[in-house]
Amino acid sequence: MSQTAHIPSHRKPRRSASKLALRAGVAGGVLSTIAVAGAAGPANAEPVTETIEMPTLGSLGTDLSSAVAASAEASEQEALDQSLEAQEAAALEKAAKDAKKAKAEADRKAEAERAEKARKEAEAKAEAERAAAEARAEARERASRDAARTQLTATSASDSSSDSDSSSSASESTQVASGSAAAIVAFAKAQVGDAYVSGGTGPNSWDCSGLVQAAYREAGIDLPRISYSQSSMGTSVSLSNLQPGDILYWGSRSGSYHVAIYVGGGKYVGAQNPSTGVVERSLDWDRPSGAVRIL
Structure with a gap:
């Protein structure tokens, strides 16, 4: 170990390279101005009246600050x-x-x-x-x-x-329904006991013309729906010459208000009213006004 190792160093801190370069530039500028002035002429020449203005430290600092600010602004924008x-x-x-x-x-x-x-x-x-x-x-x-x-x-x-005896059979022979009349009479009798409903067309409730229309449909015959239209069809017959299947009517033939079907034996089947429904009655129970024959 050297004898001076324990002695602390008293060397001055080294200046930064940028400061040294800055000062060297300033000094160089000054010396160059002097050299130009000396070489301009002989010793008796007139002194140089024009000098070159060198940048000062202050202006350099301002330019540096502007550059730094511009760089920071660009970085911030990016x-x-x-x-x-x-x-x-x-x-x-x-x-x-x-x-x-x-x-x-x-x-x-x-x-x-x-x-x-x-x-x-x-x-x-x-x-x-x-x-x-x-x-x-x-x-x-x-x-x-x-x-x-x-x-x-x-x-x-x-x-x-x-x-029945032979005499009764002879008298009743014209009252036994056959063919289409039998189908009409059978259908009408099968509905006895059903309800009466205005406008009813079956299968379990009827009005008078609805029942007549449905019974004739069983025989393949289409009748109008309204009672006065039904009584206006066919041929008019007297009540003493009725046959099973004839249509009975109440009122005038072209203006009847009720119709029913004659089933033979002096009886008819018809949808009377809401209180009785479809019933089988004797002609004497409610005598009809007339009758027509369709078959």
């Missing part, structure tokens, strides 16, 4: 631009995600609506098929019931005819 670009990119990404989510939700709702519509259509179809099946079953049951009533009526008429 950082701001980058921040705006990042925000725009994030906004675009969020908008794309929201649009994708909205489309997925719309597709889900549309699929749910299609499924619901299909379900309702299936239910409506099943209900229509069920109603049609019930209607067919009811029609078959009604036809079976009507056939049974018709068979019962025919059997009863046959039995009563066989039990």
Whole structure:
């Protein structure tokens, strides 16, 4: 170890390179001015009156500060631009995600609506098929019931005819319905006991002209719906010359207010009123005004 190692250093701190360069530049400028002045002429020449103005330390500091400020402002603007670009990119990404989510939700709702519509259509179809099946079953049951009533009526008429004496059979031969008349009479008798409803056309409730129209339809004959139109058809016959299937009317022929069907044996079947419904009555119970024959 050297003998001076323990002695602290008293050397002056080194000046920064920038300060030294600045001072060297200033000194060089001054010396150059002097040299130019000395070389301009002989010793007896007039002194130089023009000098070159060198930049001062103050102006250099100002220029340096301006440069630093401009650099800082440029850096700040660049950082701001980058921040705006990042925000725009994030906004675009969020908008794309929201649009994708909205489309997925719309597709889900549309699929749910299609499924619901299909379900309702299936239910409506099943209900229509069920109603049609019930209607067919009811029609078959009604036809079976009507056939049974018709068979019962025919059997009863046959039995009563066989039990009567020969003279009675001869007198009643014109009162036994046959062919289309038999079908009309059987249908009318089968409805005895049904309700009377104004405007009723069956199968279990009737008004007077509705019952007559339906009975004739059983024989394949179409009649008008209104009573006065029905009594205006066919040929007028007297009440003493009636045959089963003839239409009885009350009132005038072209202005009747009630109609019924003559079923033979001095009786008729008609839908009378709400209190009695469809009944079988003697001609004397409510004497009709006249009769017409369609068959």
